[in-house]
Amino acid sequence: MTCSDFLKELTDYLDDSMDAQTRAELEDHLQWCHNCYVVCNTTKMTIEIYRDSHLYELPDDLRGRLRGAILAKCQSHGCKSEPATAPVQSDTSHPNK
Amino acid sequence: MGTIQPKVAEPADEISLVHAAKAGDISAFEELVKRYDRNVFRIAQHITQNREDAEDVVQDAFLKAYQNLANFQEQSKFYTWLVRIAVNEALMRLRRRRPERMVSLDEDIKTEEDSMPREVADWAPNPEQLYTQGELKEILGKTIQGLPPSFRTVFVLRDVEGLSTEETADALDLSIPAVKSRLLRARLQLRERLSKYFKNRTGGDGKK
Numbered sequence: 001m002t003c004s005d006f007l008k009e010l011t012d013y014l015d016d017s018m019d020a021q022t023r024a025e026l027e028d029h030l031q032w033c034h035n036c037y038v039v040c041n042t043t044k045m046t047i048e049i050y051r052d053s054h055l056y057e058l059p060d061d062l063r064g065r066l067r068g069a070i071l072a073k074c075q076s077h078g079c080k081s082e083p084a085t086a087p088v089q090s091d092t093s094h095p096n097k
Numbered sequence: 098m099g100t101i102q103p104k105v106a107e108p109a110d111e112i113s114l115v116h117a118a119k120a121g122d123i124s125a126f127e128e129l130v131k132r133y134d135r136n137v138f139r140i141a142q143h144i145t146q147n148r149e150d151a152e153d154v155v156q157d158a159f160l161k162a163y164q165n166l167a168n169f170q171e172q173s174k175f176y177t178w179l180v181r182i183a184v185n186e187a188l189m190r191l192r193r194r195r196p197e198r199m200v201s202l203d204e205d206i207k208t209e210e211d212s213m214p215r216e217v218a219d220w221a222p223n224p225e226q227l228y229t230q231g232e233l234k235e236i237l238g239k240t241i242q243g244l245p246p247s248f249r250t251v252f253v254l255r256d257v258e259g260l261s262t263e264e265t266a267d268a269l270d271l272s273i274p275a276v277k278s279r280l281l282r283a284r285l286q287l288r289e290r291l292s293k294y295f296k297n298r299t300g301g302d303g304k305k
Contacts, residue, residue, distance in 0.1 A: 007214075011281040015262070035217045039288070042220050042295075046288040047256045049224060053237050055257075056142040056151070058135045066138075066155050070130055073156065074163040075123060 001029045006036045014044055115175050119166045126166075130159055133176060136258055137183045143253040144187035146242050147194065154190060158183035173267055177260070181268045184250060191246060214285060216292035224295045240290045248283035255280050 006029050012018045013026050030037050058066075111132075117125035134155060141154035161182050162169075169178055224233060241249050254265045255276070266276045 007281075007285075011277055011284065014284075017262070035214075038217050038219045039214045039285075042292060043284050043288045045220055045224075045295075046284060046291055049233075049291075050237060050241070050252075050257055050287070051259075053234060055234055055237050055241075056139045058138040062152070063134060066134060066152060067127070067130055069156050070134075070159045070163075071123065071127055073160045074126065077160065077164060 001025055003029075003033060003036050006030075006033070007039070010040060010043060013040070014047070111175055112171070115166070115169070115171070118163070119169075126163055129175065129179075133179060134159070136176070137179065140180065140183055140253055140258065141187045141190075143241065143257070144184065144246060144250055145190050145194070147190075150187070150190040150194065154183060154186045158186045161186070174264070177264045177268050180254065180258075180260070181270075184254075184268060188246070188250075214289060216289055216296060218292065218296035220292070220295040221297040224291075227295065236291070236294050240287060243290065244283055244286060248279050248286065251276055251279040252283040252287070256284070 006026060009018065009022065009026055013023065018026075030040060111129075114125045114128050118129060137158055138151055138155050141158075142148065142151035145151055145154065158179065162179050165182075169175065228236065241252070244252070250269065251265060251271075254260045254268060255262065260268065262273055262276050262280075265271075265280075266273050269276070271279075
């Protein structure tokens with residue numbers, strides 16, 4: 001396995017979505033390739049640091065204002081009782097496309 | 098080396114809330130808003146990189162969801178359906194703000210940074226030990242802002258919000274290989290850029 005092969009599999013490796021044999025081959029590569037070990041470790045840290053960062057948290061006061069505005073709009077605009085003919089908001093197709 | 102575990106599970110009572118909201122129960126819909134407003138705001142701000150736009154996206158996405166509940170056929174989770182609406186609202190805002198630049202999820206951008214990693218120094222000590230929380234947030238915000246919108250959208254859904262690859266593909270109307278390809282490049286580009294701040298430096302304090 002080359003470093004380039006390893007990189008191609010990195011996402012599946014980190015997400016644990018691969019068969020046992022491929023996983024064993026990747027782990028064997030990690031045993032002796034320091035660069036891939038570092039890339040793998042720091043990519044994992046990248047994901048974890050973003051996941052745990054609380055970046056763009058919604059402050060409580062803004063949250064309250066937004067919720068009030070949403071509910072007021074929902075009550076004034078109402079809910080469409082029948083499905084629209086265009087399937088833009090169906091969960092089987094993509095909205096706004 | 099450990100793997101990244103997903104963090105989101107669908108609450109069991111969700112479908113009852115959706116049914117009640119469909120039947121016109123506004124308090125059931127309010128419960129859904131309370132459950133997901135933080136997620137929608139985070140996704141919107143990651144995509145638009147603008148606080149006012151993110152606030153508008155939260156309002157418009159929930160209003161649109163409410164108005165179109167009858168079209169939600171429950172073939173996906175409510176949250177995935179809501180995310181799909183929110184991502185489209187956010188991309189529309191971004192296009193409005195940057196009309197000179199084409200903003201699309203379909204683009205398959207190849208940049209110089211897509212090549213092999215260049216920074217191969219390990220990160221030590223931990224970034225949390227090196228920077229205050231405020232400094233860290235600034236670095237993370239600045240860094241993700243530099244990614245193309247199509248990359249940061251996949252990254253935020255998959256790695257920050259914890260959607261599965263299949264759910265991300267469904268929410269963005271992309272194929273699974275396209276999600277995986279963008280996710281790999283987003284992760285590697287972020288890693289490369291963060292390495293400039295976090296790499297081990299002998300003889301220094303690690304700060305810029």
